Amino acid sequence: MTDRNESFWIANAMLECGFEWKEGRVDRTQTERFHVLVKGECVEKIVPASESLPEGVQSWDACGLLMLPSFREMHIHLDKTFYGGPWQACIPAPNRFFRIEQEQELLPKQLPVVQERAEKLLHLLQSNGATHVRTHCNIDPVIGLKNMEATLRALETYRGKLSWEMVAFPQHGLLRSQSVGLMREALQNGASLVGGVDPATFDEDIEKSLHTVMDLAVEANADIDLHLHEPGYLGVFIMKRLAALTEDAGWQGRVTISHAYGLGEVPEAIAAEIAELLAHLRISVISAVPIDMPTIPVPLLQAKGVRVSLGNDNITDHWDSFGTGDMLQKANRLAERFRWTDEGRLSRAMSFITGGVTPLDDKGNRVWPRVGDTADAVFVEASCSAEAIARQSTKAAVMFQGSLVWQKGS
Numbered sequence: 001m002t003d004r005n006e007s008f009w010i011a012n013a014m015l016e017c018g019f020e021w022k023e024g025r026v027d028r029t030q031t032e033r034f035h036v037l038v039k040g041e042c043v044e045k046i047v048p049a050s051e052s053l054p055e056g057v058q059s060w061d062a063c064g065l066l067m068l069p070s071f072r073e074m075h076i077h078l079d080k081t082f083y084g085g086p087w088q089a090c091i092p093a094p095n096r097f098f099r100i101e102q103e104q105e106l107l108p109k110q111l112p113v114v115q116e117r118a119e120k121l122l123h124l125l126q127s128n129g130a131t132h133v134r135t136h137c138n139i140d141p142v143i144g145l146k147n148m149e150a151t152l153r154a155l156e157t158y159r160g161k162l163s164w165e166m167v168a169f170p171q172h173g174l175l176r177s178q179s180v181g182l183m184r185e186a187l188q189n190g191a192s193l194v195g196g197v198d199p200a201t202f203d204e205d206i207e208k209s210l211h212t213v214m215d216l217a218v219e220a221n222a223d224i225d226l227h228l229h230e231p232g233y234l235g236v237f238i239m240k241r242l243a244a245l246t247e248d249a250g251w252q253g254r255v256t257i258s259h260a261y262g263l264g265e266v267p268e269a270i271a272a273e274i275a276e277l278l279a280h281l282r283i284s285v286i287s288a289v290p291i292d293m294p295t296i297p298v299p300l301l302q303a304k305g306v307r308v309s310l311g312n313d314n315i316t317d318h319w320d321s322f323g324t325g326d327m328l329q330k331a332n333r334l335a336e337r338f339r340w341t342d343e344g345r346l347s348r349a350m351s352f353i354t355g356g357v358t359p360l361d362d363k364g365n366r367v368w369p370r371v372g373d374t375a376d377a378v379f380v381e382a383s384c385s386a387e388a389i390a391r392q393s394t395k396a397a398v399m400f401q402g403s404l405v406w407q408k409g410s
Contacts, residue, residue: 006058007037007038007039007040007044007057007058008037008038008057008058008059008060009035009036009037009038009053009057009058009059009060010035010036010037010038010059010060010062010067011035011049011053011059011060011061011062012033012035012049012061012062012063012064013033013034013035013036013049013062013064013065013066013067013379014031014032014033014034014062014064014065014066014067014383015031015032015033015034015036015046015066015067015359015366015369016029016030016031016066016347016359016360016366016384016385017030017031017032017360017366018030018360018364018365018366019343019344019360019363019364021364025342025344026342026343026344026347026364027343028343028384029343029347029360029383029384029385029386030364031066031383031384032048032049033048033049033064034046034047034048034049035047035048035049035051035053035059036067036369036375038375038399038402039402040402041374041375041401041402042371042372042373042374042375042402043369043370043371043372043373043374043375044371045371046369046370046371060404062379062397065379065380065381065396065397066379066380066381066382066383066384066385066388066393067369067377067378067379068129068350068354068359068377068378068379068380068385068388069350069354069355069357069358069359069368069369069376069377069378070129070130070131070132070354070376070377070378070398070399070400071128071129071130071131071132071327071328071353071354071378072130072131072132072133072134072309072327072353072354072355073125073130073132073133073134073311073312073325073327074132074134074286074309074310074311075134075136075258075286075288075309075310075311075312075313076121076125076133076134076135076136076311076312076313076314076315077135077136077137077138077169077313077314077315077317077319078118078121078122078133078135078137078151078154078155079114079118079135079136079137079138079147079148079150079151080103080106080107080110080114080138080147080317080318081117081118081121081314081315081316081317082117082316082317082318083117083120083121083124083315083316083317083323083325084113084116084117084119084120084121085113085117087316088316088318089321090317090318090319090320090321091318096198096201096202096229099318099319100171100172102318103138103140103142103171103172103318104142106318107138107140107142107143107147108142108143111143111146111147111150114146114147114150114151114154115150115151115153115154116154118150118151118154118155119154119157119158121315121325122154122155122157122158122162124315124325125162125312125325126158126161126162126398126405126406127395127398127406127408128324128325128326128327128328128395129326129327129328129378129380129395129398130162130327131161131162131163131376131378131398131399131400131405132162132163132164132165132355133155133162133163133164133165134164134165134166134167134193134225134311135151135155135164135165135166135167136166136167136169136195136225136227137151137166137167137168137169137186137191138169138171138172139168139169139170139171139179139182139183139186139191139195140170140171140172140177140179140182141172141177141178141179141182142172144182145182145185145186145189148166148168148186148189148190148191149189149190151166152166152190160400160401160403160405161400161405161406162400162405163400165192165193166190166191166192166193167191167192167193167194167195167225168183168186168187168191168193168194168195169195169197169227170182170183170195170196170197171197172202173197173198173202173203174196174197174199174202174203174209174212174213175202175203175204175205175208175209175212176202176203176204180212180216183216184216184219184220187216187220187222188220191222192222192223193222193223193224193225194213194216194217194220194222194223194224194225195224195225195226195227196209196210196213196224196226196227197226197227197228197229198227198228198229198230199213199230199238200230200234200238201229201230206237206238206241207241210238210241210242210245211245213226214245214246214249214251217249217251217254218249218251223254223255223256224251224254224255224256225255225256225258225286226242226255226256226257226258227258227259228257228258228259228260228261228262229259229261230261230262231261231262231265232262232265232266233262233266233270234262235260235261235262235263235265236262236263236266236270236274238262239257239260239262239263239274239277239278240274240277242255242257242283243277243278243281243283246281246283247281252281252282252283253281253282255281255282255283255284256283256284256285256286257278257283257284257285257286258285258286258287258311259286259287259288259296260285260287260296261293261294261296263275263285263296263297263301264293264294264295264296264297265294268297268300271297271300272300272304275297275300275301275303275304275305275306276304278301278304278306279304279305279306282307283306284306284307284308284309285301285306285307285308285309286308286309286310286311287308287309287310287311287334288310288311288312288313288330289310289330289333289334289337291333291337295337298334298338298352299338307356308352309352309353309355310327310330310331310334310352310353311330312324312325312326312327312330326392327353328353328380328388328389328392328393329392330352330353331349331350331352331353331389332389332390332392334349334352335349335389335390343384343386344386346385346386346389346390347359347360347384347385347386347389348362349389350385350388350389358385359385374401374402375399375401375402376399376400376401377398377399378395378397378398378399379395379396379397379398379399380393380394380395380396381393381394381395381396394408395408396408
């Protein structure tokens with residue numbers, strides 16, 4: 001591990017420096033070795049590896065590993081995972097209300113191990129290259145704020161190793177479970193975003209549910225991240241109502257829709273109309289790229305200017321038996337789903353797991369890393385970002401704010 005208060009050189013790191021073109025398309029990614037000087041939290045200098053480092057300087061030899069922007073896990077539930085405990089597969093459920101009934105018994109039973117399992121899941125995420133996590137945390141009458149408090153303690157053990165956001169998430173329905181007061185408490189005690197879930201199916205009152213979410217956000221000066229599983233035209237209608245409230249409250253750029261399944265179940269023309277509305281109000285979308293339902297039209301959203309990010313969502317819990325904790329796997333699934341099989345589009349898929357950052361722009365000019373950039377990076381065993389995504393390459397080290405916070409085998 002390195003001390004971020006001292007300057008040091010990352011020696012012999014492979015950086016992407018351009019595209020080779022053939023017949024109007026990207027044929028190959030050009031890479032070269034560089035030495036990268038890190039000072040404090042930022043990149044101070046980048047020089048070709050052919051230059052000798054000054055004598056006596058502190059350095060870490062990347063040995064030709066590919067240096068990529070570190071990953072952002074934008075949708076996960078740290079507070080209710082089986083990961084780190086005995087293996088359990090989830091029980092088949094006829095609907096989401098069955099899962100809520102499960103939680104009446106399960107959440108109190110798991111409370112003693114919430115912090116420990118959250119820490120183990122954070123370690124998994126970081127070992128896979130993540131240095132930022134947005135976690136949703138149950139806020140409901142069954143568990144109160146206890147899951148949130150345990151998750152905050154787990155996150156505190158990772159202070160200086162990653163950054164994080166916590167969404168106060170009324171999993172059992174904001175109105176249905178009468179959790180408005182608890183949500184207000186959560187926002188005063190560590191949560192930084194207002195969550196919500198399916199205002200039609202769960203709360204059975206779209207207008208009151210959405211207005212309450214927005215009222216809580218304005219009151220706490222907090223952003224919003226709404227779980228929206230509602231199908232088809234119902235989901236689209238709710239997106240329109242949320243957009244109207246976003247504009248009325250002046251909350252542009254502060255609202256996220258997680259899942260947004262309805263966009264994958266309506267004609268393209270309708271999805272395009274909604275995408276333009278979301279882009280206009282800077283409402284972002286987060287997806288786990290599910291394969292058991294129609295996938296939302298990510299290329300269309302991107303073309304319309306909607307910011308789309310990815311997350312693992314549930315990892316080995318009572319909702320889902322699957323999940324690897326690897327953001328490269330999510331980018332891989334996205335690329336495979338939309339047949340982004342060529343070098344250029346595989347490379348561009350990196351932006352969905354890095355907060356929009358890519359080593360090269362569309363023309364092949366290097367845009368990361370640059371002098372002054374925060375030194376958040378993951379070092380992978382790959383020749384380029386396209387290969388890293390296609391092959392879900394092995395991670396060897398992770399850097400956060402200028403400090404190596406994880407290394408393979410250490």
